[in-house]
Amino acid sequence: MRWLMFTLVLLIGALFNGGSLLNFIAMGSGHIRPSILIVMMVFFAFHAHRQDAIRCVFAVGLVADLVSTTMGPYMIMYSIVGLALNGISRTINTKRFIYQSAVVFFAFLLTEFPAAWLEAWKMGQARTHLSSTVMETAIYTAVLAPLFWMFLSWVWKWMYPRPEDRLRLR
Amino acid sequence: MAQHNIHASKNSSFFMLLGLSILIYFVPQKTTNSLNFLFHRLFAPFLQIGRQLADEEIRMSGPSEQTVSKDEYDQLWKNYKNLRAQTTELEKENLSLSRLRRQVGLSEGGLLSAKVTTLVRSARHELIINKGARDGVAAGQIVLSPEKNGIVGMIRETSETMSRVGLLTDPTCGIEVRIRRDGDPLDVAAQMFGDGKTGCRIGFLPRDTDIRAGDTIYAAAHSGKISIPIVAGEVREVKPDEQNPLLWSIQVEPIESAGKLKDVVVVVPNVK
Secondary structure (H helix, E strand, C coil): CCHHHHHHHHHHHHHHHHCCHHHHHCECCCCECCCHHHHHHHHHHHHCCHHHHHHHHHHHHHHHHHHCCCCCHHHHHHHHHHHHHHHCCCCCCCCCHHHHHHHHHHHHHHHHHHHHHHHHHHHCCCCCCHHHHHHHHHHHHHHHHHHHHHHHHHHHHHHCCCHHHCCCCC | CHHHHHCCCHHHHHHHHHHHHHHHHHCCHHHHHHHHHHHHHHCHHHHCCCHHHHHHHHHCCCHHHHCCCHHHHHHHHHHHHHHHHHHHHHHHHHHHHHHHHHHCCCHHHHEEEEEEEEEEECCCEEEEECCCHHHCCCCCCEEECCCCCCEEEEEEEECCCCEEEEECCCCCCEEEEEEEECCEEEEEEEEEEECCCCCEEEEEEECCCCCCCCCEEEECCECCCECCCEEEEEEEEEEECCCCCCEEEEEEEECCCHHHCCEEEEECCCCC
16 A cells, blocks of 8 residues: 555545635534545545555544544544444445445444543543534535545555555445 | 564554554643644644635625614614723723733733634634743633734633634633623623534523623623623523523624634733
């Protein structure tokens, strides 16, 4: 795997997630924005070989922590959920948009709630409206997930230049 | 062969990274927040792209909100004139207070200008500014707009060179306020919190308190923070609390739009 290319894509995702550009597509009074990093985590967990996937999801978690307020929660949750997703990558057909959305939706719920609790535990400040915010963000991210997925599929061939190295998915 | 030997097993790699994550999680926030601030400092120019335009999109209102009726205009005009008169009085008061502050050694040194590097408005509503503990900034200090006539939020945490400001709209940002009305002796003390969206809320006020839409919210003068009340917002809606009908649920519209801010002023009382 070409890690320089991966780092570049990850950095772009981090700048979108942590920056203001996504405010253009923020929705509702709660200012709900999609999470690009969760789509990246799911994509890499599904497409990379196990060893690379473990490193990729850890790196995505590290970046998710960097753009948020505290270090640790996302690294822990992305590592655990990412490994689990890598384990089931051959049983789910992620070529269909609906499955991409569904996987991203559940992955977001599985990572965001525990990460928010871990964050609250460390910071001593719980987020208010947690359930509604997480649900709305999960739905919005799931709806847009196929778009981000397409972009990631497009850059994937530069990360694994030799087709025989790429994981064969259903 | 040698390469094969040094390869860690698949599971040990996972457990090693998970262990590292848990270790980082348990490092105190004071230490790890420097990493968050470092990211924001390194990529500040990129993170700011689209900030102002995006904020204008969010705040764009319909034509009905951009015009007022003649009666409302007259009312606003009178209020404006009254405010001008009050401002003149306040300027005199401010002048004497400034003299007093200079005498006790606070002077303009108590106000620290800072640049806004990032606006975060997702799970939390925060600004990142380019002044930190090295400049005398500390958690709990009040942050004002550049003209020093409106409150923006409070310092939440600091690194050596940067700070995180909790905006008034952040649900975890609570400040003491006074509710006042022009031409009326009304002066009610309350606690205001952000609603996590675009406004703030005030609760725990009994229904017999006379609060109306349009009343002004001031951040209360607080020893060591601000010496005079500073306007923070306006009461948008007053309705009975759904869970406790004996109390008011008050919606407040903040006076400052954080998205448009390029600079802020931190009240640093201990700087001499």
